[in-house]
Amino acid sequence: MKINSEQEMLEFGKNFDITSNVIELIGDVGAGKTTFVRGLAEQLNIKEPVTSPSFTISKSYAGKTKTLIHYDFYRLEDPGIMQEDLLENLKNPNNIIVIEWSDSVKDILPENHTIINIKYNDDNSREVEIQ
Numbered sequence: 001m002k003i004n005s006e007q008e009m010l011e012f013g014k015n016f017d018i019t020s021n022v023i024e025l026i027g028d029v030g031a032g033k034t035t036f037v038r039g040l041a042e043q044l045n046i047k048e049p050v051t052s053p054s055f056t057i058s059k060s061y062a063g064k065t066k067t068l069i070h071y072d073f074y075r076l077e078d079p080g081i082m083q084e085d086l087l088e089n090l091k092n093p094n095n096i097i098v099i100e101w102s103d104s105v106k107d108i109l110p111e112n113h114t115i116i117n118i119k120y121n122d123d124n125s126r127e128v129e130i131q
């Protein structure tokens with residue numbers, strides 16, 4: 001699927017059919033992963049602005065019925081205590097968990113979670129693939 005602009009990426013997140021409580025986002029820095037999460041937050045009625053959790057690794061946003069938990073394990077070889085935190089949050093079916101740079105925690109993700117791949121095109125558009 002082709003996403004032509006930041007606005008379209010927000011819309012994509014806003015309308016995304018959440019079929020699994022765990023969504024893994026794959027794509028280079030600046031691909032639009034966090035932008036997608038912003039759209040998702042809108043869908044979940046979260047008013048608080050979503051910002052990249054790079055330094056804190058995770059950020060949590062309470063929505064109307066679900067809680068959005070956004071992880072970013074960028075360049076973290078050993079997730080340490082954050083792996084326990086993720087494991088704990090995976091147990092709660094009210095959590096929608098979105099993960100950027102999941103390499104170090106791949107083993108603990110449920111088998112049938114959603115994977116979204118985002119790739120740059122030359123013209124600022126993005127190619128999005130859902131698995």
Ligand code: ADP
Nearest residue numbers: 003004005006009029030031032033034035126
């Ligand atoms: P990531 O989390 O993957 O590192 P971000 O979502 O933080 O990426 O940043 C993506 C950047 O690319 C934003 O500044 C956004 O405005 C810009 N952008 C330009 N075109 C698009 C597009 N088609 N889809 C998503 N983001 C886009």
Ligand code: MG
Nearest residue numbers: 033034052100
């Ligand atoms: Mg990001």
